[in-house]
Amino acid sequence: MSNRKPYVREMKRTWWKSHPFYRFYMIREATVLPLILFTLFLTVGLGCLVKGPEAWQSWLNFMANPLVIAINIVALIASLFHAHTFFGMMPQVVPMRLKGKLIDKKIIVLSQWVAVAVISVFVLIIV
Template sequence: MTKRKPYVKPMKATWWNNHPFYRMYMLREATVLPLILFTLFLTAGLASLVKGADSWEAWLIFMANPVVVAINIVALAGSLFHAHTFFGMMPQVMPIKIKGKTLDKKIIVLSQWAAVAIISLIVLIIV
């Protein structure tokens, strides 16, 4: 047995910047950061709702802060980007066959966006 160490190719922390696929992957995964903040804001809103009217009013004032509004807009954009990439790979991950023929990828993606639009409309009507 030899005491030589095997060669390990040095890898920089920004290795993913060299290839567009990995850049897009990292961007998609980074969309979780503003969504975490959005979720924490909503959780704080629920907690303030339980505490009473004064706490609720304070939370509403907090949510009107321009920084919080900007974070929520970034979270919305991130979730839409995440949905776009997820819906785009859906036909490859789970192809749908009807009578032995594979359904067109565009139909699958568009039907998912239609479902999002319908559910969003229902939520808007209810609220």
């Protein structure tokens, strides 16, 4: 057996704060937290819908709470931020070609936002 001690580098909990790339990455990944709450709220709402009109009305009253509305607004902003960063990475991750030529990155990103807008309008019309 060897008497040597292995090198263990100290890792602080705030290691990611020292570099802008890691800060941005951590903020982007933190956008999931308000989305988790939003998803839980909707799941509880589905359960209340199944239970009957009284439970549904109590859920509607809960959703009208200003704190819940604020959480939903933060979740919407976080979702749009996450989509923006994801759409911006897409041309680099999956370069698309048309007739052998690379499609401009701006066109790919814009087409994704157009798809989001079309789907959103479609859902709004249905509901």
